[in-house]
Amino acid sequence: MAHSDQYIDKLRKSGLRPTKQRIKICEVLFDAEKTFHFTIKELVKIIENQANIKVSLATVYNTVHAFIRKGYLKEIPLNASQSYFDTNVTHHHHFFDEEENKLIDIHQDDVDEVNIKRIIPGKKIRSVEVIAKIVSDNQSQK
Amino acid sequence: MAHSDQYIDKLRKSGLRPTKQRIKICEVLFDAEKTFHFTIKELVKIIENQANIKVSLATVYNTVHAFIRKGYLKEIPLNASQSYFDTNVTHHHHFFDEEENKLIDIHQDDVDEVNIKRIIPGKKIRSVEVIAKIVSDNQSQK
DNA sequence: CAACAGTTTAGAATAAATATAATGTATTAT
DNA sequence: ATAATACATTATATTTATTCTAAACTGTTG
Ligand SMILES: [Mn+2]
Ligand SMILES: [Mn+2]
Ligand SMILES: [Zn+2]
Ligand SMILES: [Zn+2]
Numbered sequence: 001m002a003h004s005d006q007y008i009d010k011l012r013k014s015g016l017r018p019t020k021q022r023i024k025i026c027e028v029l030f031d032a033e034k035t036f037h038f039t040i041k042e043l044v045k046i047i048e049n050q051a052n053i054k055v056s057l058a059t060v061y062n063t064v065h066a067f068i069r070k071g072y073l074k075e076i077p078l079n080a081s082q083s084y085f086d087t088n089v090t091h092h093h094h095f096f097d098e099e100e101n102k103l104i105d106i107h108q109d110d111v112d113e114v115n116i117k118r119i120i121p122g123k124k125i126r127s128v129e130v131i132a133k134i135v136s137d138n139q140s141q142k
Numbered sequence: 143m144a145h146s147d148q149y150i151d152k153l154r155k156s157g158l159r160p161t162k163q164r165i166k167i168c169e170v171l172f173d174a175e176k177t178f179h180f181t182i183k184e185l186v187k188i189i190e191n192q193a194n195i196k197v198s199l200a201t202v203y204n205t206v207h208a209f210i211r212k213g214y215l216k217e218i219p220l221n222a223s224q225s226y227f228d229t230n231v232t233h234h235h236h237f238f239d240e241e242e243n244k245l246i247d248i249h250q251d252d253v254d255e256v257n258i259k260r261i262i263p264g265k266k267i268r269s270v271e272v273i274a275k276i277v278s279d280n281q282s283q284k
Numbered sequence: 285c286a287a288c289a290g291t292t293t294a295g296a297a298t299a300a301a302t303a304t305a306a307t308g309t310a311t312t313a314t
Numbered sequence: 315a316t317a318a319t320a321c322a323t324t325a326t327a328t329t330t331a332t333t334c335t336a337a338a339c340t341g342t343t344g
Contacts, residue, residue: 017310019322040300056324061301075222080331082300083222095262110260114272118252120237124279130256130272137266159341161291182331198293203332223301224331 003031014066021055025063029073035088037076037103040064043085076103078131093130106130145173156208163197167205171215177230179218179245182206185227218245220273235272248272 007026008018016022028046038046040060047055064085067073074086078096084103093106114128149168150160158164170188180188182202189197206227209215216228220238226245235248256270 017321019310021323054324057300058302058325059323062322077219077221079219080217080222080225093258095265095267097262097265098268104262106258106260110258112257112259114256114274115254116235116248116252116272116274117254118248120239120246120276122279123237123239123276124281125237126240126275126277128272128274130258130270132256132258132270133268134262134265135268137264139266159290161341163292196293199331200294200333201292204291 003027006030010067010070010072014070014072016063016066021053021059022063024051024053024055025060029067029087032087035086035105037084037086039082039084041082078103091127093132095132095134097134099135104134106132145169148172152209152212152214156212156214158205158208162195163201164205166193166195166197167202171209171229174229177228177247179226179228181224181226183224220245233269235274237274237276240275240277246276248274 003026004023007023007030010026010030011018011022024047025043028043028050040057043064044055044057044060047053047060064073068075068085071089074089076084076086076094078084086103088105090108092108093111095104095106096102097104111130114130116125116128146165149165149172152168152172153160153164166189167185170185170192182199185206186197186199186202189195189202206215210217210227213231216231218226218228218236220226228245230247232250234250235253237246237248238244239246253272256272258267258270
C-alpha cells in the first residue's frame, strides 16, 4: 500500500473523506500500469473482481464525478447511450475503433496542432479534441 | 409545398412510406433556411408549434434514425445525457459553447487538415472530427 | 374500393444516471 | 478514548432518454 497516501490526498483534495470504498476505487483507477478507458459498469465489475469489498453504484458515480470535477479523470463523449471515462487526463486525442467499441489514445504529439481559422466574437477556445473513427483496413479489395 | 417531392424521395430511399407525420418531420428538418442542430425533444417541440399534426416520440425517433442510417442526418456525441443531431451532413467540425449549450458549425475549410502521425496496424481512418469547446472570453480580467 | 403491408401511437419496458433517506463510519471535540 | 457531529454508504426509488409492443390506423396496389 505504497500509494495509499496519494489516494488519501486525492480524495481529500476532492473534498471526500478517505473511506475504504473510495480507496479501493482509487486503487483500480490510479494504480494501473497504464491509463485506461472505462464505463461505470466496467469499473464496478473490476472492483468486484479485484476485491471483496462491495461498493454501491451510487458511490462509484459520486466518486467518479468528484474526480472529474477535480480533473483527476476525464469524460469522453462518444456515444449517447453511456459515458466513457479516461484515467489519462493529459491533453490528448482518440481513435475510436467502431468494430471493437474501444478507445485508443493518440498522444498530443502525434497530432499537429489543430488550426481553426474561424473565431467566435467574445468567445475563446478552452479545449480542442479530435476523434478519429477507425475500421478494419481490408486493403486487398478493389 | 414545392419540396414535397424531395421529401417523398428521401423517405422512399430510407425505406419509409411518405406519411403526413414523416413529411412534417422532413419539412422541419430540410426546409429550414440554414442547417441546424437539435435534440429529439426540441424537434418534437418545433413540430408541435409549427403544425397541428400530433407526432409521437416513437415516430420521431424512428424517422430520425432511419435518416441517420441513410446519411440524411448526423448524430453528434457531446454529452452522455442526450443526443444532438445535425442537419448538416457535410464533413465539418464544431464549436460547443459550454455556457449556452449550443453547437456551432466550423466549415471543413476553416480547419487545416488534421494530421495524425500515429497509425493502428490493420485499421484505417474513416472520419476525423474536431470539437472545440468555447467559453466567454472575459479578456478584461487579469 | 378491397386487401394488405406498413405506420402511428399510447403506454410499457429498459437502462443510465441521479436523488433520497435510513444506517453506518470517519473525524473532531471533549 | 468516547461521544457528538458531519459526512458516507447503501438499497431503493426516481428521473430521463430511448426503445419496444401491440392494437388501431393509413398508404399503396391491383
Ligand atoms: Mn456525467
Ligand atoms: Mn442513436
Ligand atoms: Zn484517452
Ligand atoms: Zn454541425
